[in-house]
Amino acid sequence: MTRAAADNIVEVRGLTKRFHGFAAVSNVDLDVRRRSVHALIGPNGAGKTTFFNLITKVHQPSEGSIRFNGDDITNEDPAHVARRGMVRSFQISAIFPRMTVAENVRIALQRPKGISFHFWRSDSSLSVLDDRVDELLAAVGLEQMRDKTAGGLPYGRKRALEFATTLALDPELLLLDEPTSGLGTEDVERIAALIRSVSANRTIIMVEHNLSIVARLADRITVLARGKILAEGTYSEVSTDPRVIEAYIGGDE
Template identity: 65%
Template sequence: MQDTILKTVSLGKTFKGFQAVSDVNLNVARGSIHALIGPNGAGKTTCFNLLTKFLEPSNGQIIFNGLDITKERPAQIARRGIIRSFQISAVFPHLSVLENVRVALQQGLGSSFHFWKSGASLKVLHERVEELLCEVGLADFADVEAVNLAYGRKRALEVATTLAMEPELMLLDEPTQGMGHEDVERVTELIERVSKGRTILMVEHNMKVVSSIANRITVLQRGSVLAEGSYQEVSCNPLVVEAYMGSQGGGVL
């Protein structure tokens, strides 16, 4: 049995009387890829915002590594090793690929805002930058400005900057959104590769991606857990099939 790295107990969020998330109980196993799926408006991104404290829960608990972190601030949660990426690629467009990763690594030196220091003081980071770029397949793009990267490679760069923060738990919000087939395959393979020795919780619409790499899947509908299990289990669940067919005009898992 794998131990649980992240657990939520009756997690909920109400906005002016509207119950966006209701009684969500998540159990994310350490070392797994856990997917959070559901029709549009199911509450997936709201759950992510609650887990990272971009939103305050209205009720319930968030347990990470056995500690209740429900009342902690976003920065405290990040320092614990819960690092999130967003639907929109968040990189510095006019810095090179290498410089983007180096900026993320600087927080570990405590020199992020020491603008008076010589650039030579950052050379200590170069070996780790190169390791991260190799890990995400961007070693040949180190000197390219981020703005000139193809969309899939920008997402790979974002994964590299996320890895630079030494995450114990990576939260990936729609990592393949808006991608063509080739980029989807590249990023799917990347997620699987970087998951070795790490835990990933991801929101994802692309069921081909989910079916190929997710160890466990939680299905949300109208802010509540509809089903949970392997891809085979949830894809055969009549309630899940009905939810997707009803909300996506006949779409199937």
């Protein structure tokens, strides 16, 4: 493995996905450097979500290869990829609405401990997880809501809880699908600060419509259009690229 390859946590070559003859992603080559924030942006229908689905193995590529930490994961199933340390946070909050905030995080923590879904265990047997539960809730600003029912939280706080449950899995690579979508200004700032803090010791790939957040957080940006890479670079580089400006005419994303 070359030094350049060792510096990359994800390497994608010739990635293509066709649906009934239509190429949603077409011949994409992409490298993601370790401990960086890499943003995917582009107009509606650019192929961003399909690309996420491909590298997390929700979809199988029609062509191309995907390497994670130097290993070829092209033909692996989603569960195996997740166990390698690649975890995705979806646009829609994925929580247990009838459980408390703390219980949601505790369930997520059980998975790395090898005691996933052991709902029947007594509280005392799971108390060893409480310190980490409190750490994660404090990290996302939910420590004062630990005993509240998750389903009753405001939307922005549900997203913060989802973030905490994702971090509980201790991912090496965290994929964020529209992390600030639907959030008010205060919650956007909270999530942006959280993304910045957790990026210090892990890699983040995010699809994000809010370009001001992309400008503040992303070390590198890939612009997709019609399933292909249109431009790549820093925010200052891609935001002044005439091809990118043309692609965004008629609507921001």
